[in-house]
Amino acid sequence: MKWLKTLIVGLLLGGMARAQMHESLKSEFHKQEELGAVIIGKDESSTLPALMANPAVRVISLQLFAEEMDVTQAPALMAWVQAGHSLWFYDARLAPLFGFAPVLMKKNQFTNKTEEGKFGGRKMDGVATCVVSHGGHVTGTGVGQVSAFLIPLPEEQYGAVNVTADTVPLLRFTYNSPAVAALRRDGRGVVVFKPLLWTEPLSGDRFQSNLLEYSAGFQVPGPAGQGKLGNPPGPQAEFIKGTPAQPVAASTPIPGVSVPVDPSREPVVASPMNPDNADEVDVIGEGVMVGLLVNEKLRFETGTSTMQLSRAEVESIELSKGGQLDIVHWRDGRLSKGFLMDKSVEFEVNGDTKKVEKKLLRRIRWGKALRP
Numbered sequence: 001m002k003w004l005k006t007l008i009v010g011l012l013l014g015g016m017a018r019a020q021m022h023e024s025l026k027s028e029f030h031k032q033e034e035l036g037a038v039i040i041g042k043d044e045s046s047t048l049p050a051l052m053a054n055p056a057v058r059v060i061s062l063q064l065f066a067e068e069m070d071v072t073q074a075p076a077l078m079a080w081v082q083a084g085h086s087l088w089f090y091d092a093r094l095a096p097l098f099g100f101a102p103v104l105m106k107k108n109q110f111t112n113k114t115e116e117g118k119f120g121g122r123k124m125d126g127v128a129t130c131v132v133s134h135g136g137h138v139t140g141t142g143v144g145q146v147s148a149f150l151i152p153l154p155e156e157q158y159g160a161v162n163v164t165a166d167t168v169p170l171l172r173f174t175y176n177s178p179a180v181a182a183l184r185r186d187g188r189g190v191v192v193f194k195p196l197l198w199t200e201p202l203s204g205d206r207f208q209s210n211l212l213e214y215s216a217g218f219q220v221p222g223p224a225g226q227g228k229l230g231n232p233p234g235p236q237a238e239f240i241k242g243t244p245a246q247p248v249a250a251s252t253p254i255p256g257v258s259v260p261v262d263p264s265r266e267p268v269v270a271s272p273m274n275p276d277n278a279d280e281v282d283v284i285g286e287g288v289m290v291g292l293l294v295n296e297k298l299r300f301e302t303g304t305s306t307m308q309l310s311r312a313e314v315e316s317i318e319l320s321k322g323g324q325l326d327i328v329h330w331r332d333g334r335l336s337k338g339f340l341m342d343k344s345v346e347f348e349v350n351g352d353t354k355k356v357e358k359k360l361l362r363r364i365r366w367g368k369a370l371r372p
Contacts, residue, residue, distance in 0.1 A: 028221035029209050035216040039063055041120035045070050052080045058216045059086045063120035065151075066093035074098070078248055082187025084235035086215035088194055090119065090151055092159025098191045099244025101162040103178040104153065110173050112158075117149040117196060126152045131171040131180045131195075133203070136284045136359055138220045138230030139170055139183075139210040143203040146171055148180055148195040161193050165245040166287040170194070171207070175324070181211075184244065185287055188237040190215060230285070242287055279311075281347050282363040283356055293366060294346035294353060300328060302338035311366040319361045 036058035112127035133140035160178035171181035199205035219228035
């Protein structure tokens with residue numbers, strides 16, 4: 001197949017990354033020199049301290065296998081991320097360093113075809129596969145299916161990550177499979193797990209350009225290039241205390257690298273351990289927000305009846321994607337399946353009221369204690 005001979009290596013910057021997009025949409029993205037993206041290949045990890053100290057660098061892409069990574073640099077990288085930068089990595093075995101839960105798959109677990117590609121400037125035999133945009137994150141705007149190249153890991157395995165804790169899925173085989181591409185916000189920055197991509201077929205050019213634009217601190221062009229979407233990372237972004245799937249090493253900068261993280265600022269996102277009277281909303285791309293759900297009642301349709309949901313009777317609501325039914329967990333142990341009809345909810349955090357659209361919600365949980 002012709003497209004399998006056009007593997008795009010690395011970050012797919014500039015015109016080649018956007019060759020398949022309409023010229024008017026292409027013009028909505030920033031130029032390569034404005035994105036501040038750098039690839040780190042084999043034997044180049046010694047350059048990381050200088051890159052993290054360079055204010056022009058916004059995105060670092062670790063095209064390294066786990067055995068090539070100096071794990072002692074992980075705390076410094078996380079501090080750099082928390083200061084408002086973006087880190088990409090490709091080997092799922094590195095996932096625990098950055099708060100993800102890895103999944104190692106055999107070829108018989110997903111549809112694929114053996115192909116030769118390049119990773120970190122090296123040719124190797126991996127697999128080509130087709131994945132779908134899932135999760136509702138802004139980087140999926142205008143994206144349907146994407147052709148991906150998965151790098152080979154020891155024992156003929158290929159990597160993905162579990163969709164758990166604050167991991168936000170970007171690309172999956174099916175709506176409930178592990179994620180082949182995912183991200184999590186931490187501090188003012190973001191960590192991204194992803195594969196290499198082909199851009200000519202399907203929506204690869206749009207997805208890669210969206211992800212790079214977002215990671216570099218810019219909003220993503222809306223559908224057909226109309227408007228701008230999302231709350232990207234950056235030095236001035238809201239500080240988010242994430243809920244990693246696995247504990248992340250203490251974020252300690254290395255000597256000579258200034259990372260102005262502000263730990264004294266109270267974060268919007270808290271750990272899963274919250275007071276019983278606190279409410280929670282799990283928001284795609286933001287994580288778990290802790291505060292007060294302002295809406296006194298929410299409207300829910302089951303197909304046979306209309307219900308008014310309130311904190312006195314309901315413990316939580318799970319919002320499904322891909323046409324699946326939403327699930328209400330009642331305080332008496334019952335379950336109801338149907339659709340939440342409210343287009344958005346209002347949530348108060350630290351005295352500020354935020355409007356959250358339903359399409360960005362994964363879960364609503366009311367605190368146990370009733371409020372006056």
